[in-house]
Amino acid sequence: MGAHPYVGAGVVRNEDAQLLTGRAIFVDDVHLAGTLHAAFLRSDFAHGRLLSLDTSAARRREGVIAVYTAEDLGDYWCHGPLLVPPPPIAGLTFNTATLVPLARDRVVHVGEPMAVVVAESRYIAEDALEDIVVDIEPLPVVVGLEEALAPDSPVIHEALGTNVAAHAVQRKGDYEAARSEAHTVVSRKFSYDRGVAGSLENRGILADWNPRNEELTVWDTTQAPIPIRNGLAERLGLLQSQVRVVAPFLGGGFGPKMMMFYPEEVLIPWISMRLGRPVKWIEDRAESFFATANERLQLHEAELAVDSEGRILGVKDVFLHDSGAYDPYGITVPINTQCTLLGPYRVPNYYSEFTAVFTNKTIVTPVRGAGRQHGVFVMERLLDFAAKELGIDRVEIRKRNFLTPDEFPHNHEILFQDSAPLVYDSGDYLPAMEKAAEMIGYREFLEEEQPKARDAGRQLGLGIVSYVEGTGIGPYEGARVSVEPSGKVQLATGVGTQGQGHFTTFAQIVADQLGVDVTDVNVATGDTREFSWGTGTFASRGIVVAGSACHEAAIVVRKKILALASEALEAAEDDLELADGVVRVKGSDLSISLGELAVRANPLRGTVEPGAEPGLEATSYFGPARGTTASGVHAMIVEIDPETSEVSIQRYVVVHDCGRLVNPVIVDGQIHGGVAHGIGNAFFEELVYDDQGQLLNASFMDYLLPTATDVPHMEVAHVETPSPLNPLGVKGVGEAGAIPVGALYAQALEDALQGAVEILEMPLSPGRLFDLVHGTPSDPEAAS
Amino acid sequence: MEITLTVNGVEHRADVEPRLLLSDFLRHALELTGTHVGCEHGVCGACTVLMDGAAVRSCLVFAVQADGCELATVEGLAPGGGELHPIQDAFREAHGLQCGFCTPGILMTLVPFLRENPDPSEAEVRAALSGNLCRCTGYQNIVAATRLAASKMREVEV
Numbered sequence A: 001m002g003a004h005p006y007v008g009a010g011v012v013r014n015e016d017a018q019l020l021t022g023r024a025i026f027v028d029d030v031h032l033a034g035t036l037h038a039a040f041l042r043s044d045f046a047h048g049r050l051l052s053l054d055t056s057a058a059r060r061r062e063g064v065i066a067v068y069t070a071e072d073l074g075d076y077w078c079h080g081p082l083l084v085p086p087p088p089i090a091g092l093t094f095n096t097a098t099l100v101p102l103a104r105d106r107v108v109h110v111g112e113p114m115a116v117v118v119a120e121s122r123y124i125a126e127d128a129l130e131d132i133v134v135d136i137e138p139l140p141v142v143v144g145l146e147e148a149l150a151p152d153s154p155v156i157h158e159a160l161g162t163n164v165a166a167h168a169v170q171r172k173g174d175y176e177a178a179r180s181e182a183h184t185v186v187s188r189k190f191s192y193d194r195g196v197a198g199s200l201e202n203r204g205i206l207a208d209w210n211p212r213n214e215e216l217t218v219w220d221t222t223q224a225p226i227p228i229r230n231g232l233a234e235r236l237g238l239l240q241s242q243v244r245v246v247a248p249f250l251g252g253g254f255g256p257k258m259m260m261f262y263p264e265e266v267l268i269p270w271i272s273m274r275l276g277r278p279v280k281w282i283e284d285r286a287e288s289f290f291a292t293a294n295e296r297l298q299l300h301e302a303e304l305a306v307d308s309e310g311r312i313l314g315v316k317d318v319f320l321h322d323s324g325a326y327d328p329y330g331i332t333v334p335i336n337t338q339c340t341l342l343g344p345y346r347v348p349n350y351y352s353e354f355t356a357v358f359t360n361k362t363i364v365t366p367v368r369g370a371g372r373q374h375g376v377f378v379m380e381r382l383l384d385f386a387a388k389e390l391g392i393d394r395v396e397i398r399k400r401n402f403l404t405p406d407e408f409p410h411n412h413e414i415l416f417q418d419s420a421p422l423v424y425d426s427g428d429y430l431p432a433m434e435k436a437a438e439m440i441g442y443r444e445f446l447e448e449e450q451p452k453a454r455d456a457g458r459q460l461g462l463g464i465v466s467y468v469e470g471t472g473i474g475p476y477e478g479a480r481v482s483v484e485p486s487g488k489v490q491l492a493t494g495v496g497t498q499g500q501g502h503f504t505t506f507a508q509i510v511a512d513q514l515g516v517d518v519t520d521v522n523v524a525t526g527d528t529r530e531f532s533w534g535t536g537t538f539a540s541r542g543i544v545v546a547g548s549a550c551h552e553a554a555i556v557v558r559k560k561i562l563a564l565a566s567e568a569l570e571a572a573e574d575d576l577e578l579a580d581g582v583v584r585v586k587g588s589d590l591s592i593s594l595g596e597l598a599v600r601a602n603p604l605r606g607t608v609e610p611g612a613e614p615g616l617e618a619t620s621y622f623g624p625a626r627g628t629t630a631s632g633v634h635a636m637i638v639e640i641d642p643e644t645s646e647v648s649i650q651r652y653v654v655v656h657d658c659g660r661l662v663n664p665v666i667v668d669g670q671i672h673g674g675v676a677h678g679i680g681n682a683f684f685e686e687l688v689y690d691d692q693g694q695l696l697n698a699s700f701m702d703y704l705l706p707t708a709t710d711v712p713h714m715e716v717a718h719v720e721t722p723s724p725l726n727p728l729g730v731k732g733v734g735e736a737g738a739i740p741v742g743a744l745y746a747q748a749l750e751d752a753l754q755g756a757v758e759i760l761e762m763p764l765s766p767g768r769l770f771d772l773v774h775g776t777p778s779d780p781e782a783a784s
Numbered sequence B: 001m002e003i004t005l006t007v008n009g010v011e012h013r014a015d016v017e018p019r020l021l022l023s024d025f026l027r028h029a030l031e032l033t034g035t036h037v038g039c040e041h042g043v044c045g046a047c048t049v050l051m052d053g054a055a056v057r058s059c060l061v062f063a064v065q066a067d068g069c070e071l072a073t074v075e076g077l078a079p080g081g082g083e084l085h086p087i088q089d090a091f092r093e094a095h096g097l098q099c100g101f102c103t104p105g106i107l108m109t110l111v112p113f114l115r116e117n118p119d120p121s122e123a124e125v126r127a128a129l130s131g132n133l134c135r136c137t138g139y140q141n142i143v144a145a146t147r148l149a150a151s152k153m154r155e156v157e158v
Helices: A016-020 A056-061 A070-076 A122-129 A174-180 A224-234 A261-276 A286-291 A332-340 A372-388 A394-400 A429-440 A442-455 A503-516 A544-571 A594-600 A664-684 A741-752 A767-773 B022-029 B086-093 B101-116 B122-129 B140-155
Strands: A035-043 A048-054 A063-071 A113-119 A133-138 A164-174 A184-192 A206-212 A216-219 A241-247 A279-282 A298-306 A312-324 A352-360 A410-415 A419-426 A459-470 A476-482 A489-493 A522-524 A577-580 A582-587 A592-593 A614-622 A629-642 A647-657 A713-716 B001-008 B010-015 B048-051 B054-055 B069-073
Touching: A016 B086, A016 B101, A035 A122, A035 A241, A035 A261, A035 A286, A048 A113, A048 A224, A048 A298, A056 A063, A063 A122, A063 A442, A070 A174, A070 A503, A113 A122, A113 A261, A113 A312, A133 A577, A133 B122, A164 A286, A164 A312, A164 A332, A164 A410, A174 A298, A174 A312, A184 A206, A184 A372, A206 A261, A206 B086, A216 A261, A224 A241, A224 A261, A261 A279, A298 A372, A298 A410, A312 A332, A312 A419, A312 A594, A332 A352, A332 A410, A372 A394, A372 A459, A394 A429, A394 A459, A429 A459, A429 A629, A429 A713, A442 A459, A442 A629, A459 A741, A476 A544, A489 A503, A489 A544, A503 A522, A503 A544, A544 A577, A544 A582, A544 A592, A544 A614, A582 A594, A592 A594, A594 A614, A629 A741, A647 A664, A664 A713, A664 A741, A664 B140, B048 B101, B048 B122, B054 B101, B086 B140, B101 B122, B101 B140, B122 B140
Parallel strands: A035 A279, A216 A241, A312 A352, A489 A522, A647 A713, B001 B069
Antiparallel strands: A035 A113, A048 A133, A063 A113, A164 A352, A184 A298, A206 A216, A206 A279, A298 A312, A410 A419, A459 A629, A476 A489, A476 A614, A577 A582, A582 A592, A629 A647, B001 B010, B048 B054, B048 B069
8 A cells, every 4th residue: 555645756657567568558559350451652742733643553453452542532532620720819810721631633741641552461552552653743842931931932822822821929018119228139040940759659540430330449649539539520420429539558649649630540530431441550650750740940030138237128039930731730839939938037028920831841730849949949049148248147147037936927918829818827936046056066067167177178068048838728628536346446537648657647646535545546548438528638738637637526536435434434524534445434443445335326226315426436627727837947068079069968957847746756757758859859850851842861760869878867856836727736747858958058069169159050960060160151941 | 481480488380471570470460569660670679579589670570580589579578477577677666668669679678688787887778778769768767777677686686
């Protein structure tokens, strides 16, 4: 029996035994008799007119069951949903171009699916792709953001007549007036290029239409099974109750596995219904580089106005955002950029304008951090430059501008991605900065270690940056808690799980209320048959929203338990305690087990009083008014090899504040993974496109994810500022680690190079850093 | 082609196409789905299994090449009866996994590594793991779990 309370304790995970022994079921592990396998023919061109597709030879190949092109889809061919309608920003321009299941007369990015072959095996299906004769007339390609907006640029979506996907201005106060009174204004251009989410498990889908009971079961690598169930039912003309979507164990999500209604996700269930057989498609790694959403090219032109003491008077930021070929996820990513730029700082005047641009590249939707990286990069860089210009210490300039605890809730007077005003609920930034500075040995490093290293010809630098992360947005999640006659507790929730430890953290929350062992709470997630309402796991919201729903449902069940036990034990509820799976009269041996109470609550004879509900069960929902704001400070010490520009990280410190910690071991794990992703984005990973929109490094041999020898040991500490917006006081943490790493690298590298270069772009690499140091002209768009 | 091989102590005979990958054979013919496939070009290490005791990437081996071999996959690692192998146990204790997709390949990489290096340093562990990608953990707790496993296994040896 574990020690209560569980919330706050680093208990080992309930789900690990399954995962460690190979028993856990991932989508491609589901084997159904008679399954057919699909493979997609994808465009080799980034932009072109699809003149013809001859599939006759493919259809004739032995083992091929069917081949479909857009023409074969009939009425089923239509544009997919706009998943996140944009917030009601005044004056917003928004042009929608959502995904299509198969290209019909035009291809708009390399890898766009044009046909699907269904065969007895994946090997045969891929053979048959070679049989298809394609005629594409290439069109001029739109790759760069600035060129996409040029008057003579080819237009990707002719019906729109423009490559502008969106244009939005958000403002607070009067930036120009603030600027005119500023002591110093620093302005720079910044760029941040694309990388992948890089889930180790690629996407996949298995659909099984059962014509006898007229039910469709879909196993899908989705972070949001319920919206997928709802959307598929609508699109296929089925009742929601006829469709079951299961997101079993997922091998990572990181954003692109949200409710995307990818072409494959929409087609495979339809094909299964047509053929009356299970149909499976599993993305391979090469496909994932073209077919799965990624992030994050943006080009910023920004300036910061400060007074003589380095206090922020205002910020202006005008940026271009790469939407890729379609924009099904609306403007979530650039809005996040816009809102996260303000950081933990007091910014009285803000002007932020962005233009989202269609390009002939894979779509851009949120990837861990989801646009927040860019905002943090711009703001932290501008603060660094202002500090330098004014001769103020970089920690000091941040401290001077931090919001103080008495300023919360703090309204930034612009709209966040959830359409609610950007209001920070709580925060305490100074202690985190001081703690990080102390942990990294800020003063000692600058005064002793670094000068010594420099004397010895070594290039050592330190970085220290702050950031916030809007987390835990609505609309809502739900949970159902029931005590079974065995005394064990079943907990069902609608969110999917991709490694965050929900089987444990949700169980911890419920176990505390019901006085049971955490291993006696069995958690079901990601199966629409288990729980039918909710949205999904994204935006660092699982523990905040679904966790709070678990908490609320457990409280209701606890009340039911106490009421029934009070009757059974003939004792006042106040005299009862729940522990060790029983209800006990305090200070006595008199007790009754939860299992016995569960049986009593569901009698076979007698009566359940009118108005009462049978069973020890409750379903609760939790919908926060708005998101909760987490924050953190990262610091690191790097050394650059002067000959090769290889960078080694000597120390890495994180001080993070995500409110109350439900499981500190799991929270630290989330931060570690985020930092590693951030390191990849900062120094290893970059999707390189040529001027024809061809991706040049679509493999793990050419696109480098950081390995165990690239990611340093991280020292993680916490500040806990509870959120007032939920009963647990928690804030999200899933994306946190990834967000500030680019800004951190930039500052640390500049420091190591003693200001010889300014770092205005991400990602870097040893090669790019070498070029910067040795004077190769910077061209942020060169590789975009 | 006819092949005969042993997986986790059980002999299997099968008729396979020469081009069938060992990873696909294990996962789909034998339904041993604990071995995962992450890249199919030998970089990520998720599909690592033991072939005659050595860690190999099953996506880079054809099933026919494993004819006559003894294979071990993650399913055969635990002794059974609900017990875990000390490496599995250490990964659970030290939170050495999150989504768990890369984990089987990492466990199978570590079996021969820890056999040959019963008391590895952190740097040695990191080098040994540098052929296995993980996107969730930042490797920190994998490294800690590996060293914990080593110490557990040394205790058993003594």
